[in-house]
Amino acid sequence: MAETCELFDCGHRACGGCGAALVSRLILKATGKDVIVVSATGCMEVFSTPYPETAWKVPWIHSLFENNSAVASGIEAALKKQGRKEKVVAIGGDGSTFDIGMLCLSGAFERGHDFTYICYDNEAYMNTGIQRSGATPYDASTTTSPAGKCSIGNSRPKKDLPQILAAHGAPYVATASIAYPSDVVKKIEKAINTPGPCYVQIHAPCCTGWGFEGEKTLAIGKLAIETGLWVNYEMEDGVVTRVKKVVRKPVETYLKEQKRFRHLFKPKVNAEEIAKIQAIADKNAEKYGTDLKLKSKPDPVVP
Amino acid sequence: MSTIQFMQGNIACAEGALAAGCNFFGGYPITPSTEVAEHMAVKLPKQNGTFIQMEDEIASMASIIGASWTGARAMTATSGPGFSLMMENIGYAVMTETPCVIVNIQRGGPSTGQPTMAAAGDMMQCRFGSHGDYSIIALCPSSVQEMYELTVKAFNLADRFRVPVFLMADEIIGHMRERIIIPDKVEHTARRPLESGVLPFHPEKDLVPGFPGFGKGFGVHVTGLTHDERGYPCATNPKLHEQLVMRLCNKIENARKEIADYVVTNPEAETVFVTYGVPARSVEQVLHDTGSKNIGHLRLKMVWPFPEHAIAEFPNATRFIIPELNLGQIAREFDRHTRVPVIQVPKLGGDLHLPAELKKLTGVGI
Numbered sequence: 001m002a003e004t005c006e007l008f009d010c011g012h013r014a015c016g017g018c019g020a021a022l023v024s025r026l027i028l029k030a031t032g033k034d035v036i037v038v039s040a041t042g043c044m045e046v047f048s049t050p051y052p053e054t055a056w057k058v059p060w061i062h063s064l065f066e067n068n069s070a071v072a073s074g075i076e077a078a079l080k081k082q083g084r085k086e087k088v089v090a091i092g093g094d095g096s097t098f099d100i101g102m103l104c105l106s107g108a109f110e111r112g113h114d115f116t117y118i119c120y121d122n123e124a125y126m127n128t129g130i131q132r133s134g135a136t137p138y139d140a141s142t143t144t145s146p147a148g149k150c151s152i153g154n155s156r157p158k159k160d161l162p163q164i165l166a167a168h169g170a171p172y173v174a175t176a177s178i179a180y181p182s183d184v185v186k187k188i189e190k191a192i193n194t195p196g197p198c199y200v201q202i203h204a205p206c207c208t209g210w211g212f213e214g215e216k217t218l219a220i221g222k223l224a225i226e227t228g229l230w231v232n233y234e235m236e237d238g239v240v241t242r243v244k245k246v247v248r249k250p251v252e253t254y255l256k257e258q259k260r261f262r263h264l265f266k267p268k269v270n271a272e273e274i275a276k277i278q279a280i281a282d283k284n285a286e287k288y289g290t291d292l293k294l295k296s297k298p299d300p301v302v303p
Numbered sequence: 304m305s306t307i308q309f310m311q312g313n314i315a316c317a318e319g320a321l322a323a324g325c326n327f328f329g330g331y332p333i334t335p336s337t338e339v340a341e342h343m344a345v346k347l348p349k350q351n352g353t354f355i356q357m358e359d360e361i362a363s364m365a366s367i368i369g370a371s372w373t374g375a376r377a378m379t380a381t382s383g384p385g386f387s388l389m390m391e392n393i394g395y396a397v398m399t400e401t402p403c404v405i406v407n408i409q410r411g412g413p414s415t416g417q418p419t420m421a422a423a424g425d426m427m428q429c430r431f432g433s434h435g436d437y438s439i440i441a442l443c444p445s446s447v448q449e450m451y452e453l454t455v456k457a458f459n460l461a462d463r464f465r466v467p468v469f470l471m472a473d474e475i476i477g478h479m480r481e482r483i484i485i486p487d488k489v490e491h492t493a494r495r496p497l498e499s500g501v502l503p504f505h506p507e508k509d510l511v512p513g514f515p516g517f518g519k520g521f522g523v524h525v526t527g528l529t530h531d532e533r534g535y536p537c538a539t540n541p542k543l544h545e546q547l548v549m550r551l552c553n554k555i556e557n558a559r560k561e562i563a564d565y566v567v568t569n570p571e572a573e574t575v576f577v578t579y580g581v582p583a584r585s586v587e588q589v590l591h592d593t594g595s596k597n598i599g600h601l602r603l604k605m606v607w608p609f610p611e612h613a614i615a616e617f618p619n620a621t622r623f624i625i626p627e628l629n630l631g632q633i634a635r636e637f638d639r640h641t642r643v644p645v646i647q648v649p650k651l652g653g654d655l656h657l658p659a660e661l662k663k664l665t666g667v668g669i
């Protein structure tokens with residue numbers, strides 16, 4: 001085996017520029033080898049385990065689509081009885097996490113299992129060919145929220161899942177983006193070393209589903225943060241303790257780079273809808289205090 | 304004027320639903336059925352219908368039950384794992400006599416199995432998958448044309464019998480593209496309304512009660528618990544439970560002959576193939592290649608209720624050969640209705656039966 005390869009091995013079959021592939025790699029970088037991974041159905045499951053191979057050099061189990069938290073619950077509870085110390089990490093995409101797996105996720109967090117749930121959020125069902133999910137942003141066009149004469153795309157805002165899980169009493173909830181890899185690793189390390197159920201939601205741009213060139217994955221991820229449409233923050237015991245601050249750019253800079261928002265610019269600019277998306281970014285900035293104020297005295301930053 | 308088109312099976316299914324007046328689709332993406340949902344997502348809003356992507360298949364099935372009670376013609380589409388998740392709600396739809404259509408584009412199982420490969424492994428699950436005793440109707444298309452026609456039929460049967468009707472297709476038929484004739488209009492059997500003064504679950508002669516629906520002034524009470532003709536729960540009365548379950552079964556079983564849908568080729572034959580779904584295509588090729596009148600074909604377009612009387616269409620049969628994309632689910636059902644030897648030709652993995660391998664079994668022209 002090549003020396004350069006990591007615990008998440010090279011040679012998987014993700015698209016060039018896949019954000020989720022980077023998530024897998026960073027997860028195992030953070031956990032090390034003493035981990036048991038529970039992977040829900042989705043792109044990551046499929047591209048990392050092409051017959052007859054696997055990219056996972058740690059114990060790995062594919063659950064079904066809706067149940068990775070429940071399988072992880074069983075593993076964690078049984079390990080605890082045996083006095084074993086391996087970490088348990090459940091991974092799901094946004095479809096499995098926000099929608100079909102929500103029931104099991106809520107149950108596991110309420111029971112307080114000591115495991116970490118990581119959602120790679122590429123904002124739609126990519127494995128089945130780009131259908132909307134509860135994480136799909138407002139106005140994004142997908143195959144089940146197609147933009148056209150009768151539709152502006154996905155008509156609902158993204159579900160605020162981190163807040164829902166924090167409301168379960170989770171000791172540590174964080175959002176991250178693959179645009180900032182070392183931050184991802186730091187947050188996963190913190191999650192797995194915090195007793196109790198922890199949640200990390202990682203923004204993982206999908207070049208195929210969102211419609212941009214694979215070499216731009218990190219740049220798109222960065223723009224999401226720089227426009228305020230994605231906020232990187234940490235919550236400890238339900239309180240926001242750290243926020244990534246930015247000098248915000250207008251949302252168009254992010255939207256116009258992606259085919260899923262193309263209908264907002266062609267055949268003519270839909271200023272009304274873009275203003276609504278700008279309002280979402282403004283609200284995020286206000287809620288989390290992301291705006292970096294350059295000239296005035298800096299806000300007291302929580303250590 | 305009918306039009307001729309070149310179309311994918313899943314799209315033909317969605318088009319058939321639209322032609323049948325389907326105005327509610329609740330679904331969840333799953334390979335190899337997703338195209339049905341995607342097509343409905345594009346088309347339904349334009350026809351003033353409702354497309355909802357639900358959070359899973361449990362919710363999808365539940366949503367069409369809710370929609371149906373408002374009078375909507377409601378459907379969902381799924382495959383293996385999603386079908387399994389629907390089972391509790393399917394039993395609920397049977398018990399509450401809720402008309403609805405469930406499309407299952409079958410893939411290899413069990414579990415996640417083979418998402419992109421064809422199978423017919425859910426034939427017994429659609430018949431018996433929910434708990435308790437009950438009967439349902441299941442249709443099996445073996446062409447893109449039949450994806451369209453049998454979807455239309457499924458809606459009419461669902462409304463007539465107040466029962467979930469299944470379109471049990473497979474990945475090959477669902478994803479195959481071929482010529483299809485779209486008729487300019489299709490048959491439409493309206494749901495029989497409940498007459499005023501009649502209790503909401505009081506059956507007519509055919510054992511099917513008229514449909515009360517919400518908001519029609521009937522004070523409808525819908526429950527999955529054992530209920531009387533008012534719809535009120537009465538879960539500890541043995542006689543009532545027996546009567547209700549027998550009626551739910553018999554309203555379908557009594558209509559077995561009347562609604563049966565099958566195609567007979569070469570009824571004088573001694574060797575007879577029995578098929579449903581995609582294996583019919585391979586058998587048709589065998590019949591074409593050999594030109595033998597001594598090879599018959601019983602092609603079932605409706606598998607449940609099982610048309611056991613169709614066996615008598617082949618009085619000279621000395622053997623029935625049944626190729627299936629499972630380990631003999633319908634061959635076993637067939638076997639218990641005849642003394643003529645039944646030869647199972649099971650196939651797993653997603654490949655079709657080759658005409659050559661089936662031809663070999665006939666002993667003709669080797």
